[in-house]
Amino acid sequence: MSNKKATLTLDGKTYEFDILDGSVGPSVIDIRSLYAKTGMFTYDPGFTSTAACDSTITYIDGDAGELLYRGYPIDQLAEDSHYLEVCYLLLYGELPSAKVLKDFELRVTNHTMIHEQMHNLYSGFRRDAHPMAIVCGVVGAMAAFYHDSTDVNDPIQREIASIRMIAKLPTIVSTAYKYSIGQPFVFPRNDLDYASNFLHMCFSVPTEDYKVDPVIARAMDKIFTLHADHEQNASTSTVRLSGSSDANPFACIAAGVACLWGPAHGGANEAALNMLKEIGTVDRIPEYVARAKDKSDPFRLMGFGHRVYKSYDPRAKVMQQSAKEVLELMGVENNPTLQVAKELEKIALEDPYFVERRLYPNVDFYSGIILEAIGFPTSMFTAIFALSRTVGWIAQWKEMIGDPQKKIGRPRQLYAGAVARDYIDIKNR
Numbered sequence: 535m536s537n538k539k540a541t542l543t544l545d546g547k548t549y550e551f552d553i554l555d556g557s558v559g560p561s562v563i564d565i566r567s568l569y570a571k572t573g574m575f576t577y578d579p580g581f582t583s584t585a586a587c588d589s590t591i592t593y594i595d596g597d598a599g600e601l602l603y604r605g606y607p608i609d610q611l612a613e614d615s616h617y618l619e620v621c622y623l624l625l626y627g628e629l630p631s632a633k634v635l636k637d638f639e640l641r642v643t644n645h646t647m648i649h650e651q652m653h654n655l656y657s658g659f660r661r662d663a664h665p666m667a668i669v670c671g672v673v674g675a676m677a678a679f680y681h682d683s684t685d686v687n688d689p690i691q692r693e694i695a696s697i698r699m700i701a702k703l704p705t706i707v708s709t710a711y712k713y714s715i716g717q718p719f720v721f722p723r724n725d726l727d728y729a730s731n732f733l734h735m736c737f738s739v740p741t742e743d744y745k746v747d748p749v750i751a752r753a754m755d756k757i758f759t760l761h762a763d764h765e766q767n768a769s770t771s772t773v774r775l776s777g778s779s780d781a782n783p784f785a786c787i788a789a790g791v792a793c794l795w796g797p798a799h800g801g802a803n804e805a806a807l808n809m810l811k812e813i814g815t816v817d818r819i820p821e822y823v824a825r826a827k828d829k830s831d832p833f834r835l836m837g838f839g840h841r842v843y844k845s846y847d848p849r850a851k852v853m854q855q856s857a858k859e860v861l862e863l864m865g866v867e868n869n870p871t872l873q874v875a876k877e878l879e880k881i882a883l884e885d886p887y888f889v890e891r892r893l894y895p896n897v898d899f900y901s902g903i904i905l906e907a908i909g910f911p912t913s914m915f916t917a918i919f920a921l922s923r924t925v926g927w928i929a930q931w932k933e934m935i936g937d938p939q940k941k942i943g944r945p946r947q948l949y950a951g952a953v954a955r956d957y958i959d960i961k962n963r
């Protein structure tokens with residue numbers, strides 16, 4: 535806490551509120567006593583000025599385009615670390631020693647299979663169901679299979695549920711994919727690293743040998759790492775709010791999956807690639823830029839803009855380089871979608887509309903190009919985002935549940951509806 539106080543004057547009375555300092559970033563005015571003292575609430579739809587919790591996991595400086603997991607810059611983690619090490623870092627706060635990491639990887643790989651009965655769930659869905667609908671349902675259904683890890687008051691159960699979800703999400707997502715294309719489900723292989731195992735479950739078939747290309751596995755791993763956490767975004771806040779009622783962890787993560795699906799959030803990677811394809815050729819870009827600027831047209835440049843980043847999204851930088859490497863490996867560096875993306879980015883970054891509003895490419899702008907080059911259909915993109923973000927949701931959920939000051943999340947409202955009135959019998963209406 536700092537020595538500074540914020541004062542509020544209302545109807546001639548003055549109230550004082552503490553100012554709390556974080557380790558870095560904006561300080562906050564502690565208004566927890568506001569209602570008790572003044573009988574008023576604050577009003578902040580969209581939470582643009584509200585810190586809903588304190589956290590030690592992820593830090594974003596939107597102006598500087600900086601993203602840190604437990605203090606480590608995202609570009610260093612994407613280049614020099616790998617996803618399971620990043621998972622450990624997010625969950626436990628420090629980088630592991632070699633021995634601790636090995637032990638963690640073993641714990642995760644021990645849980646990669648899903649309960650055999652869970653396969654039956656898949657056949658209940660239509661083959662053309664969106665993978666996010668399936669993933670949301672199957673993750674929620676985990677509470678019906680793993681009864682021994684649903685007690686949120688038991689730290690050991692919380693730990694097992696966490697490891698189970700990190701381990702099983704690749705299996706759940708790849709099984710949704712296999713179901714959608716009518717191929718046999720592929721079991722996980724615990725001798726493969728996390729990303730390679732996911733690619734193996736998505737793209738191998740029982741009739742042939744499948745070798746995962748290390749460049750593709752590395753690109754996949756980077757996508758996982760870049761999406762692993764992003765502080766209090768909509769889906770993470772959804773997970774925290776769900777968890778604040780002591781709902782079981784599987785239900786909370788399923789709620790996060792549901793929220794992520796929206797096109798303003800995780801669904802933007804699917805929408806961004808669809809948009810780039812719809813634009814198709816560089817000569818059509820001005821038409822789409824004009825539409826994005828036209829306030830009477832709901833169209834927005836997908837993969838552009840961010841609530842927090844008012845500068846280049848640091849994840850997009852890594853993603854752009856990774857897209858180049860993957861397309862070169864595939865011998866398709868002249869891929870028309872990448873050409874449209876690069877040109878669109880150039881035009882938008884020079885256009886006063888985007889410059890004035892500080893709209894830059896976000897993580898979703900290039901990720902779809904990589905995922906498509908790897909062989910995923912657009913409908914799988916958000917499910918892959920969900921898989922990657924699961925660890926962030928879990929780390930945030932665990933932090934909240936372990937906080938002795940935890941309270942059920944219960945926002946208030948500015949009521950603008952009818953005042954109390956008497957019921958009118960239907961005959962008299």
Ligand code: CMC
Pocket residue numbers: 764767797798799800802826827833834835836837838839840841842891893896897898
């Ligand atoms: N294209 C055109 N105009 C835009 C865009 C865009 N992509 N994004 C924002 N604007 C304009 C918006 O119309 C508004 O203009 P004005 O001030 O004249 O009314 C101004 O910029 C501010 O926009 P906002 O909607 O108030 O900003 P926000 O912080 O509420 O929204 C956003 C952030 C990400 C929802 C929004 O930028 C957007 O819809 N982007 C496209 C979808 C997208 O790429 N989402 C992925 C986000 S990154 C992955 C993730 O974290 O989930």
